[in-house]
Amino acid sequence: MTAEDFSKAGELVCPAGTPAALRTAVDAGADSIYCGFRNATNARNFPGLNFTPEELQASVAYAHERGSKVLLALNTYPPAGKVDLWREAAEHGMRAGVDAFIVADMGVAQHIATTHPGARLHLSVQAAASSPEAIRYYCENFGVRRVVLPRILTIPEIKQIKRDIPCEIETFIFGNHGLMVEGRCSLTNWMTGLSTNMDGVCSPAADVTYDREADGSMSSRLAGFTIDRFAPEETAGYPTICKGRYNAPHRPDGYYAFEEPISLNLGRLLPDLMAAGVHAFKIEGRQRSKSYVRQVVSAFRRAVDDIREGQAPDIGDLVALTEGQKETQGAFKTKKWR
Amino acid sequence: MTTMQTLRPVPRGAGLPSTALRMALQPVLRRVVRRIAARHPEMFARIAPYQKADFLIVAKELPFALHLRPDPDAPVMRAVPKSPLPPCDAHIEGPFMLLLNLVDGESDGDAAFFSRDLTISGNTEAVVSLRNALDDVDSSIAQETADLFGPPGRAVLGLLRRRGAAA
Amino acid sequence: MELTLGPVAYHWSAMKKLDFYARIADEAPVSTVYLGEVICSKRAPFFEREMPQAIERLQRGGKRVVVSSLAEVMLNRERQATADLADSNDFEVEINNAAGLYARGKRPHRVGPFLNAYNETTIAWMAGQGATHVCLPTEMPATAVALAAKAAQGLGLGVEVQVFGRAPLAVSARCYHARAHNRTKDNCQFVCEDDPDGMPLATRDGTAILRVNGIQTQSESYIELLAELDELRGMGVTHARLLPQDVDMVAVANAFDAVLSGRIAPAEARAQLGQGCPDVSFSNGFFYGEAGYRHIQRRAAG
Numbered sequence: 191m192t193a194e195d196f197s198k199a200g201e202l203v204c205p206a207g208t209p210a211a212l213r214t215a216v217d218a219g220a221d222s223i224y225c226g227f228r229n230a231t232n233a234r235n236f237p238g239l240n241f242t243p244e245e246l247q248a249s250v251a252y253a254h255e256r257g258s259k260v261l262l263a264l265n266t267y268p269p270a271g272k273v274d275l276w277r278e279a280a281e282h283g284m285r286a287g288v289d290a291f292i293v294a295d296m297g298v299a300q301h302i303a304t305t306h307p308g309a310r311l312h313l314s315v316q317a318a319a320s321s322p323e324a325i326r327y328y329c330e331n332f333g334v335r336r337v338v339l340p341r342i343l344t345i346p347e348i349k350q351i352k353r354d355i356p357c358e359i360e361t362f363i364f365g366n367h368g369l370m371v372e373g374r375c376s377l378t379n380w381m382t383g384l385s386t387n388m389d390g391v392c393s394p395a396a397d398v399t400y401d402r403e404a405d406g407s408m409s410s411r412l413a414g415f416t417i418d419r420f421a422p423e424e425t426a427g428y429p430t431i432c433k434g435r436y437n438a439p440h441r442p443d444g445y446y447a448f449e450e451p452i453s454l455n456l457g458r459l460l461p462d463l464m465a466a467g468v469h470a471f472k473i474e475g476r477q478r479s480k481s482y483v484r485q486v487v488s489a490f491r492r493a494v495d496d497i498r499e500g501q502a503p504d505i506g507d508l509v510a511l512t513e514g515q516k517e518t519q520g521a522f523k524t525k526k527w528r
Numbered sequence: 529m530t531t532m533q534t535l536r537p538v539p540r541g542a543g544l545p546s547t548a549l550r551m552a553l554q555p556v557l558r559r560v561v562r563r564i565a566a567r568h569p570e571m572f573a574r575i576a577p578y579q580k581a582d583f584l585i586v587a588k589e590l591p592f593a594l595h596l597r598p599d600p601d602a603p604v605m606r607a608v609p610k611s612p613l614p615p616c617d618a619h620i621e622g623p624f625m626l627l628l629n630l631v632d633g634e635s636d637g638d639a640a641f642f643s644r645d646l647t648i649s650g651n652t653e654a655v656v657s658l659r660n661a662l663d664d665v666d667s668s669i670a671q672e673t674a675d676l677f678g679p680p681g682r683a684v685l686g687l688l689r690r691r692g693a694a695a
Numbered sequence: 696m697e698l699t700l701g702p703v704a705y706h707w708s709a710m711k712k713l714d715f716y717a718r719i720a721d722e723a724p725v726s727t728v729y730l731g732e733v734i735c736s737k738r739a740p741f742f743e744r745e746m747p748q749a750i751e752r753l754q755r756g757g758k759r760v761v762v763s764s765l766a767e768v769m770l771n772r773e774r775q776a777t778a779d780l781a782d783s784n785d786f787e788v789e790i791n792n793a794a795g796l797y798a799r800g801k802r803p804h805r806v807g808p809f810l811n812a813y814n815e816t817t818i819a820w821m822a823g824q825g826a827t828h829v830c831l832p833t834e835m836p837a838t839a840v841a842l843a844a845k846a847a848q849g850l851g852l853g854v855e856v857q858v859f860g861r862a863p864l865a866v867s868a869r870c871y872h873a874r875a876h877n878r879t880k881d882n883c884q885f886v887c888e889d890d891p892d893g894m895p896l897a898t899r900d901g902t903a904i905l906r907v908n909g910i911q912t913q914s915e916s917y918i919e920l921l922a923e924l925d926e927l928r929g930m931g932v933t934h935a936r937l938l939p940q941d942v943d944m945v946a947v948a949n950a951f952d953a954v955l956s957g958r959i960a961p962a963e964a965r966a967q968l969g970q971g972c973p974d975v976s977f978s979n980g981f982f983y984g985e986a987g988y989r990h991i992q993r994r995a996a997g
Contacts (some may be wrong), residue, residue: 208652208664210633237653238574238660267813269835270842297816320769320868323778323794328679330797331824342769342868370865370912371767374809376834377905378865380914380987383980385834388813402649409899413986416898426642432865436896436905438875444899447871447907451642479663481629482636511639521868528869528880 196259196289196310196335197221200460201470203261203360204487207239207477212249212260214455214480219491222259225249225290225476226390230272231279232263233372234476235390243282243378250286259289263476264302265314267295267373267387277301284309292338293317294373299332312336316373316387322354329357336360338472340371341454342521342528345466352467354364358426361463363456364486365474366513367520369432377431381413393417393430400429410434427451427513451514456522457490457505461497465523482511546591550607553592560673561596561605567672572600574661578654584608586618587624598658618650618658625692629660632668696928698951699855701938702733704863704908706887715939716749720756722945724952725937728753729789731762731780733756733807734866735909736773737883750786761787765868766809767910768794789830801825807865808832808857813839815846822990828853830936833862833918836984837926844931847949853933857945858920860903860938861893861906861913862978862987871907880910892941904988914987919968919977920994921954922961961993 204210204220215223226232228240241249251262262283268276276298283291284306291309293299294316302309315338319325328334334440336358339348352359353491370377382397397413409419410429417434420426428434432448441447456463471494473486486508493503507516521527565572572579575598585594593613597604608614620627622645629635630646637659640646648655662669673686700719703712705830719728730749732739742749750760768777780788781798790796791807805828812818812829821829829852831843840856847854872879872887872894887894893913906913917940920927924935935955937947950964950971965977980989 208660210664210666213666236656236660237577238657267811268816268820269839270846271816271839273814273816295811295813296820297814297818300820301816304607317793318767319793320767321774321777321794323774323797324768324792340868343846347769348833369869370867373811373867374766375830375863376987377912379834379981380862380864383984383986384991387811387832387834388839395656396651398652400647400649400652410642411979414905415902416900419899420644423644426644428638431905435899437899437901438894438896438907442873445875447875447896447905448867448869448912457903461926478638479630479636479659480633482639485636510643511636513638513642515642516564525881 197470198498199469200464200498202487202490202494203470203472204483205251205365205473205476205478206483207234208237208480209241209245209249211480211483213252214483215487216253216256216258218360218484218487220258220487222261222289222312222470223253224261224263224472226263226265227279227282229275229279230266230390231268231276233265233314233386233392234263235266235392236477237395240475243286246282246288249288250288254287256362260290261290261292261312262286263292263295263314264298265292266390267316269296270390273297280306283518290336291411296332299328299334301309303332312338314338314373315340315362318371318373320371322351325351325355325357329355336470338362341368342371345459345522347463348463348468349466359467360470360472361456361468361522362474363460363463363471364490364508365453366428367449367452367454375432381415381431393428398429413470425451425515433513450516452516452518453512453514454520455492455505455508455512455517456519457503457508458521459519460493460503464497485511501507546608546609550592550609553607557605557607560676561603562678564601564672564674565600568665569600571661571665572598575616575654575657575663575688578617578651581617581651581654582615583654583658584613584619584672586610586619586621587627588622589624598661602614608615616650618644618648618652618654620648620655622646625688628670628688629692631662632670633663696924696932696950696955697825697934698724698955699727699934699936700725700729700944700948701857701860701936702729702731703939704734704861704911704913705891705893705941706735706738706741706885706909708888709742711891712742713745713749713752715944717752718945720753723948725758725948727759727761727840727934729761729763731764733766733791733809734764734766734911735870735887736770736776737880738885738887738909739776748880759787761789761805761960763789763807764791764795766791766807767868768792769868785877786911796824799813799825803827808863812843815843818843818847818852819850820845822850822852826852828855828934830855832933832978833857834987837923837930837982838984840927840932840982841930848931848933854931855934855936856920856927856932857918857938858924858927858935860917860940860950861915862918862981863911863913864905867910867912870910871912872909875907914978916978917972917979918987919965919980920966920979920982921951921964923979923982924951924954924961928955937994940972942972942975
């Protein structure tokens with residue numbers, strides 16, 4: 191099957207943390223929706239979020255009736271002894287009729303490739319495949335048909351990769367801007383005892399506290415460690431370690447050692463990304479609300495349609511939805527980001 | 529949304545002392561929460577670990593706070609004094625219209641948090657679970673509540689929304 | 696169980712590295728030494744000329760030498776370095792990125808800790824592709840280590856676990872050393888060389904918490920699994936990895952060796968270690984499935 195059989199170039203891949211969010215995404219014009227089960231088999235294993243097998247089945251039916259696809263994220267790394275949970279999730283996904291599985295672990299990829307030879311595999315950003323060789327490894331060994339690229343490459347670099355790989359490229363275009371190479375980050379586990387790779391959590395809410403300080407500022411803490419302190423009117427971000435402020439020998443007054451609270455928005459770069467050979471555009475935010483899904487998906491639906499009609503896209507204003515109320519084009523625009 | 533403070537306080541109960549107002553509201557709130565619980569049983573699975581948790585929801589403009597316990601067998605929603613606030617597991621505070629829009633899936637909780645319009649304290653996981661549970665409800669809880677009270681209820685909601693939109 | 700010395704994660708000068716490996720060759724009770732640049736491709740040229748000399752010196756000291764590949768492969772020079780290393784028949788290689796696996800094909804190789812060999816299915820797959828030895832991710836808890844080790848043993852693979860040194864917690868495309876000095880990665884001027892044991896980060900209220908090492912983020916405290924060595928051995932773990940820190944690594948290796956050979960109790964070795972690593976705190980939380988930074992007091996043997 192060629193790429194065009196699965197979807198047209200410019201496929202809009204949208205997040206859903208609940209069945210209601212999935213329906214919202216479909217209704218707002220998503221070409222495909224990615225989601226996960228309510229357990230450690232995906233990287234957004236957050237409280238109250240995600241799907242039961244029954245909910246997934248009903249959601250796939252809803253999407254298919256309206257011409258949208260559903261991609262199931264099985265993109266965490268099962269620790270030894272727990273592999274069965276990922277295999278069961280794959281079975282549930284097959285039964286629900288999902289259109290593709292998003293995987294990171296080689297064992298999970300191989301299991302699905304051998305047990306369900308017809309299933310379509312996408313390589314998760316959690317696999318951190320950032321070179322043609324790494325991507326080809328997964329394509330040739332497991333039949334991967336699409337790679338979700340880490341958010342660390344410039345557009346010319348993406349173009350170069352596209353020339354050397356036999357599969358489609360999906361890139362993030364909007365949302366939370368992960369700073370660490372995905373699938374290689376144990377920061378949360380160091381502080382909390384829950385692992386991003388094995389448990390699917392990042393700064394688990396159960397370990398997060400917000401405390402009002404005597405001076406009116408607000409401190410965000412993870413497992414008791416102060417991640418950041420915000421002045422009363424200062425905009426805030428997620429309480430993740432990589433978005434915190436720290437002191438270093440040369441920076442005694444505290445600074446964002448990794449990145450400030452900011453969101454990715456590549457609205458203006460969509461034509462360049464398409465010209466570079468990006469097939470699918472991914473919107474981050476399975477942990478976000480229906481309201482976010484509706485606004486972001488609608489905006490990018492219009493933008494992609496404009497581009498397809500040869501017009502300049504108008505992405506509107508999404509800054510109110512962004513972390514720290516700030517936007518960046520991250521690594522995509524310039525090497526200087528690194 | 530930061531301009532919400534300029535809104536005139538929403539229903540003050542025609543000068544009733546706040547204790548009397550709370551007393552008058554209790555049976556109404558009880559009816560509302562039972563109705564919502566009965567109509568959206570699927571919501572409770574998402575807050576399973578926190579069905580016995582006590583949430584305090586504090587709308588800045590209201591003279592009282594709301595105490596919510598999302599227990600499917602004995603749901604609680606009642607008006608409680610703002611000072612001193614009773615003990616709770618989690619505390620959610622923001623402008624009234626923002627809270628209304630969050631309940632209705634019309635606003636994004638993370639965005640409201642980033643802009644500092646929404647403040648949370650206490651058990652963060654409980655708050656996130658509640659938010660996600662509410663967000664999975666397709667219909668408008670505010671509308672359902674208004675519908676409970678017929679045309680007067682809908683009129684009040686309409687007025688609130690127009691005020692919110694004008695802000 | 697054998698002791699190994701993992702690759703130096705920091706940007707030490709060529710001279711410092713040569714001296715370090717000479718001493719390891721002569722004095723450290725480790726069977727295997729991994730070397731090569733794993734973190735930043737910009738640093739590699741600084742030791743390229745001296746590396747054969749270091750390898751030869753280690754081999755003369757009776758050490759088995761393995762060259763480790765980059766954890767992150769993105770730029771052309773990183774792809775080239777990875778391909779060149781994977782093509783080598785001169786020494787054993789440890790691969791840390793799928794690009795290296797692709798280039799190596801089915802020729803024998805070791806799997807590094809950055810390749811995410813978390814479970815028996817993945818390890819079996821890797822064994823089928825020519826892996827002879829696997830170093831498990833540092834964050835794996837004992838329960839999973841035991842099962843992974845059993846699986847690896849059944850496949851005839853060596854199994855390695857980090858037992859000493861700062862925990863590698865994350866890598867990024869961005870250089871945080873450069874960022875701390877208001878520079879970019881391309882214009883870093885190798886400022887990371889100033890911090891041979893990493894650059895400390897403390898929370899706003901003064902708790903030392905992390906270390907920056909170029910694009911890598913590490914823990915502030917050192918992992919130390921002296922009291923757990925016996926249990927690791929019982930699980931079938933064949934190799935215990937010491938990660939080089941800017942302390943007397945010969946003394947560190949001696950302390951671990953003394954416990955492994957039963958000459959001294961873990962508590963005594965720990966006291967020695969503490970003397971050799973002043974101002975350092977130790978952690979073992981990962982092993983117990985707890986927050987990594989924690990130090991869990993092991994109950995008396997039994």
